[in-house]
Amino acid sequence: MTDSAEFDAIRRRHHYRCCICRQPEKVTGTLLPVTGKTAEGDCTLPICPDHHVKYMHGFFTGTELKKIGISSEEYQHFLSLKKTGEQESGNGLSAEEKVTRTREETIKKIQKAQKMKMPKVHSDYKKEI
Numbered sequence: 001m002t003d004s005a006e007f008d009a010i011r012r013r014h015h016y017r018c019c020i021c022r023q024p025e026k027v028t029g030t031l032l033p034v035t036g037k038t039a040e041g042d043c044t045l046p047i048c049p050d051h052h053v054k055y056m057h058g059f060f061t062g063t064e065l066k067k068i069g070i071s072s073e074e075y076q077h078f079l080s081l082k083k084t085g086e087q088e089s090g091n092g093l094s095a096e097e098k099v100t101r102t103r104e105e106t107i108k109k110i111q112k113a114q115k116m117k118m119p120k121v122h123s124d125y126k127k128e129i
């Protein structure tokens, strides 16, 4: 996708700050590339590790997606592609596993609540995604 020299230049252009929270790399740890969009087309943007995990697990809000210029439809498409890739490789970091598990548990709770006809439970979560 992007080689490291190119990404170095991108990070420099963004003053070594996460494009979501604007925290400097010194504070957040090494910035990671994410594909966003500008008026000119696809581009690579630097985001902090925290936001990268959030992005990769489908937790980005509408406001955060706006900052990297992608629509929620494009985000959902990206997530569905990513899911296929994950099943093939079958590995993950413990922090990421934790996020995935939390998400799965939340989904299970929603499903359970829906079965019990209590749709009010976790309505906020649904709004987020």
Ligand SMILES: [Zn+2]
Pocket (backbone or CB within 6 Å): 018, 019, 020, 021, 022, 023, 028, 047, 048, 050, 051
């Ligand atoms: Zn950030």
